[in-house]
Amino acid sequence: MDFLRPGTWEEALAAKAEHPSAVPLAGGTDVMVEINFDHRRPEYLLDLNRIGDLYEWETGERDVRLGASVPYTRIMEHLRGPLPGLALAAHTVGSPQIRNRGSVGGNLGAASPAGDSHPALLAAGAEVEAESVRGTRLIPVERFYTGVKRNALEPDELIRAVRIRKADGPQQFAKVGTRNAMVIAVCAFGLALHPEARAVRTGIGSAAPTPLRARAAEEFLDAALAEGGFWDSGRDLPPSLARQFAELAAGACNPIDDVRGSARYRRHAVGVMARRTLGWAWDTYRGSERTTRCA
Amino acid sequence: MRVNVTVNGRLREADDVWEGESLLYVLRERLGLPGSKNACEQGECGSCTVRLDGELVCACLVAAGQAEGREVVTVEGLAELAARRAGGSAPAGEERGEEGPPGAGLSPVQRAFVDAGAVQCGFCTPGLLVAADDLLARVPDPSDADIREALSGNLCRCTGYEKILDAVRLAAARAGETV
Numbered sequence: 157m158d159f160l161r162p163g164t165w166e167e168a169l170a171a172k173a174e175h176p177s178a179v180p181l182a183g184g185t186d187v188m189v190e191i192n193f194d195h196r197r198p199e200y201l202l203d204l205n206r207i208g209d210l211y212e213w214e215t216g217e218r219d220v221r222l223g224a225s226v227p228y229t230r231i232m233e234h235l236r237g238p239l240p241g242l243a244l245a246a247h248t249v250g251s252p253q254i255r256n257r258g259s260v261g262g263n264l265g266a267a268s269p270a271g272d273s274h275p276a277l278l279a280a281g282a283e284v285e286a287e288s289v290r291g292t293r294l295i296p297v298e299r300f301y302t303g304v305k306r307n308a309l310e311p312d313e314l315i316r317a318v319r320i321r322k323a324d325g326p327q328q329f330a331k332v333g334t335r336n337a338m339v340i341a342v343c344a345f346g347l348a349l350h351p352e353a354r355a356v357r358t359g360i361g362s363a364a365p366t367p368l369r370a371r372a373a374e375e376f377l378d379a380a381l382a383e384g385g386f387w388d389s390g391r392d393l394p395p396s397l398a399r400q401f402a403e404l405a406a407g408a409c410n411p412i413d414d415v416r417g418s419a420r421y422r423r424h425a426v427g428v429m430a431r432r433t434l435g436w437a438w439d440t441y442r443g444s445e446r447t448t449r450c451a
Numbered sequence: 452m453r454v455n456v457t458v459n460g461r462l463r464e465a466d467d468v469w470e471g472e473s474l475l476y477v478l479r480e481r482l483g484l485p486g487s488k489n490a491c492e493q494g495e496c497g498s499c500t501v502r503l504d505g506e507l508v509c510a511c512l513v514a515a516g517q518a519e520g521r522e523v524v525t526v527e528g529l530a531e532l533a534a535r536r537a538g539g540s541a542p543a544g545e546e547r548g549e550e551g552p553p554g555a556g557l558s559p560v561q562r563a564f565v566d567a568g569a570v571q572c573g574f575c576t577p578g579l580l581v582a583a584d585d586l587l588a589r590v591p592d593p594s595d596a597d598i599r600e601a602l603s604g605n606l607c608r609c610t611g612y613e614k615i616l617d618a619v620r621l622a623a624a625r626a627g628e629t630v
């Protein structure tokens with residue numbers, strides 16, 4: 157095994173081009189487990205810890221450009237405002253020790269259907285900035301997940317950053333597990349209201365081979381909210397509407413039975429989380445609508 | 452490969468380190484610092500918890516090469532760290548406490564663990580001490596929720612945690628008194 161230690165991003169890209177089999181190493185919270193248990197013996201480890209750019213973020217007009225290695229702890233501390241859904245999801249990852257090292261870039265690299273970033277990124281809207289010596293491309297996050305633990309990166313590509321839409325409305329994240337800390341999601345759900353676009357977006361985790369959006373549920377809700385004039389009135393959502401949204405979200409799942417939960421339970425739980433996150437987010441939206449209108 | 456790392460304030464050098472080796476292995480097997488424990492090697496138990504450049508991490512999940520040129524604090528360095536924070540030198544008896552009475556040379560958090568009866572088999576203790584020390588350095592007067600959250604990555608199979616919570620409260624209260 158060789159330990160490659162690029163000092164700059166350009167050196168990292170050059171190393172990855174020269175050794176496409178090299179395994180990038182960021183926080184190591186996935187990679188080191190595999191190495192400790194001898195599940196993986198890569199020829200090259202490509203350490204990204206020395207590349208300062210990957211630990212920085214920029215907040216632009218429309219997006220936050222989040223460096224691939226920014227640890228979850230930083231997201232919770234500094235990006236709760238523009239990225240509320242991701243900050244909530246980050247808070248549920250592992251433990252303080254894991255959150256101090258683990259990153260969204262690593263979560264995307266691992267592409268586990270249970271990764272907690274994914275529902276939040278899907279709901280907010282995001283592109284993965286993939287780069288190689290050949291150039292940069294932006295991959296919409298919904299097209300990034302290609303299979304169980306597989307992603308759209310080419311062998312010579314690395315994730316430089318994730319461009320995540322800044323929130324223009326309330327966002328929520330919910331996760332089912334056996335306790336609060338240190339839990340791989342049985343299933344998870346992210347929801348974002350986008351009042352400017354008058355749209356609702358969702359993300360489902362751990363209930364299909366890849367993280368995915370509940371498209372039919374989103375379309376139903378977008379139409380129902382528009383038709384009922386809910387965005388303007390900020391009225392309470394009728395229970396029947398929330399129920400149908402929940403059913404459609406559950407219907408988007410394609411889960412498996414495993415040690416953490418049965419397929420039937422997962423489908424049921426996703427429905428419950430969809431209804432609850434919608435309720436919480438809508439309450440916040442109504443609250444802010446009321447205050448702006450009263451002001 | 453060779454790895455140079457500052458551990459508890461001293462520059463150390465480890466040779467013949469395998470490229471896939473963890474920082475935990477280097478500390479325990481190459482640098483003779485067995486305080487950090489190895490229980491799960493998968494980030495679940497927290498018994499290997501150390502500070503890496505000030506951040507609380509699981510040493511079992513840090514590749515040795517990633518620690519090159521960095522600063523590590525292990526449980527062995529807590530007393531000295533506490534003394535340095537307090538602006539003094541290392542407390543007497545720090546070298547294994549052979550000279551002084553039992554308990555001499557312990558950091559305030561360590562002493563609180565002893566006094567509160569928070570140590571049974573002791574396997575989880577080093578990791579919990581490093582995590583508790585980190586919490587109290589950041590949040591001098593933590594709420595119970597703060598303590599639970601800060602220690603949520605550390606498992607103990609003996610104590611049932613209550614005495615551990617007591618120990619952290621005790622350490623916080625004592626620190627408050629001396630201010």
Ligand SMILES: Cc1cc2nc3c(=O)[nH]c(=O)nc-3n(C[C@H](O)[C@H](O)[C@H](O)COP(=O)(O)OP(=O)(O)OC[C@H]3O[C@@H](n4cnc5c(N)ncnc54)[C@H](O)[C@@H]3O)c2cc1C
Pocket residue numbers: 179180181182183184185186187188189204224225248249250251254257258259260261262263264265266270271272273313314315316338339340341493494495
């Ligand atoms: C005890 C424990 C609890 C955990 N709990 C959770 C949890 O609750 N939720 C959750 O989602 N995850 C959890 N995880 C998994 C892990 O912490 C996350 O997936 C984390 O986001 C990985 O980030 P990392 O920086 O540590 O990645 P690494 O382990 O360094 O890398 C992960 C993968 O991504 C690749 N990679 C890393 N950076 C890049 C890059 N810039 N470009 C291309 N590829 C890259 C690596 O090659 C590897 O395949 C847990 C892990 C442990 C050990």
Ligand code: FES
Pocket residue numbers: 488489490491492493494495496497498499500509510511512
């Ligand atoms: S040995 Fe590192 S967390 Fe258990």
Ligand code: FES
Pocket residue numbers: 569570571572573574575576606607608609610
């Ligand atoms: S005292 Fe035995 S594991 Fe905690």
